[in-house]
Amino acid sequence: MQAAFALYRERGFEQTTVADIAKRAGLTERTFFRHFADKREVLFAGADALRELLVSTVAEAPASLAPIDAAAAGLEAAGALIQEGREHAHQRQAIIAASAELQERELIKLASLASALAEALRRRGVDEPAASLTAEAGIAVFKVAFERWVDDTGRQELPRLIRESLEQLKAVTAGR
Amino acid sequence: MQAAFALYRERGFEQTTVADIAKRAGLTERTFFRHFADKREVLFAGADALRELLVSTVAEAPASLAPIDAAAAGLEAAGALIQEGREHAHQRQAIIAASAELQERELIKLASLASALAEALRRRGVDEPAASLTAEAGIAVFKVAFERWVDDTGRQELPRLIRESLEQLKAVTAGR
Numbered sequence: 001m002q003a004a005f006a007l008y009r010e011r012g013f014e015q016t017t018v019a020d021i022a023k024r025a026g027l028t029e030r031t032f033f034r035h036f037a038d039k040r041e042v043l044f045a046g047a048d049a050l051r052e053l054l055v056s057t058v059a060e061a062p063a064s065l066a067p068i069d070a071a072a073a074g075l076e077a078a079g080a081l082i083q084e085g086r087e088h089a090h091q092r093q094a095i096i097a098a099s100a101e102l103q104e105r106e107l108i109k110l111a112s113l114a115s116a117l118a119e120a121l122r123r124r125g126v127d128e129p130a131a132s133l134t135a136e137a138g139i140a141v142f143k144v145a146f147e148r149w150v151d152d153t154g155r156q157e158l159p160r161l162i163r164e165s166l167e168q169l170k171a172v173t174a175g176r
Numbered sequence: 177m178q179a180a181f182a183l184y185r186e187r188g189f190e191q192t193t194v195a196d197i198a199k200r201a202g203l204t205e206r207t208f209f210r211h212f213a214d215k216r217e218v219l220f221a222g223a224d225a226l227r228e229l230l231v232s233t234v235a236e237a238p239a240s241l242a243p244i245d246a247a248a249a250g251l252e253a254a255g256a257l258i259q260e261g262r263e264h265a266h267q268r269q270a271i272i273a274a275s276a277e278l279q280e281r282e283l284i285k286l287a288s289l290a291s292a293l294a295e296a297l298r299r300r301g302v303d304e305p306a307a308s309l310t311a312e313a314g315i316a317v318f319k320v321a322f323e324r325w326v327d328d329t330g331r332q333e334l335p336r337l338i339r340e341s342l343e344q345l346k347a348v349t350a351g352r
């Protein structure tokens with residue numbers, strides 16, 4: 001939805017209406033609403049695909065992997081998907097950073113990603129509270145790696161930053 | 177603010193107005209708004225005290241403590257404060273669990289607690305990304321412990337559940 005992204009960047013998210021987006025894209029508003037519940041959803045349309053990739057990668061990870069490493073495999077796969085759409089992700093991030101409402105929505109999506117990850121781990125036979133702790137810690141790693149990736153001028157790849165952040169988490173929880 | 181809590185439980189948060197709360201409490205609406213920005217803030221008024229206790233405990237923790245253990249000291253102190261107001265915390269939780277809007281607000285408050293904890297760790301000389309990772313992992317521990325505490329019928333104390341959850345996080349990140 002390039003038209004919406006362009007308008008959000010030009011005018012700001014709050015100042016853009018669905019009528020503006022439809023006009024710019026050469027669509028009717030009705031057509032817009034067939035694809036998106038509201039103007040916010042344009043920015044979160046990729047969340048379902050991300051969650052499905054995370055969950056399926058965790059499900060298919062070798063049974064021999066420890067829960068934290070199965071979670072990491074899923075998060076790295078999600079990171080690789082974001083990396084592929086690098087330009088889109090950076091534009092999206094700039095729009096979200098400019099709006100408190102969108103930042104809140106992003107936090108809620110991250111929390112639902114943590115729930116989906118915990119559920120995927122329970123299906124691998126991980127007990128509670130280990131499944132929830134592993135999932136929350138995994139999402140913490142993902143969040144910190146993503147922030148580094150967005151700020152990074154050295155153009156490091158996101159899956160690599162996720163792996164590095166996990167190693168750092170292992171170090172800090174070991175008391176180092 | 178017992179009047180507001182009672183009404184939220186009787187009628188639900190969405191169905192209660194500030195006029196209802198003021199009437200029940202024998203106050204004018206004007207007096208209500210001198211203490212709270214809106215009806216939601218009645219439920220989040222304790223967040224500042226919690227954050228200050230967390231931050232000051234981390235600041236005053238012995239310099240010899242590893243970052244994760246300094247964070248844990250702060251979270252256990254915050255947990256002890258919640259434990260003291262146990263009845264209030266349980267009533268509050270039941271109100272929040274019934275409203276999507278309030279659950280979102282709670283997530284946002286947790287995210288700002290994570291930011292405050294990361295800042296407290298940086299002031300102890302912890303570098304990035306270790307400070308953010310430790311803080312996010314600490315809040316993950318706190319969140320999981322808090323959920324166990326709320327669901328618990330065995331009446332375990334919250335600071336103890338936080339300590340246990342931290343030990344479990346150490347185990348899962350060590351690949352166990």
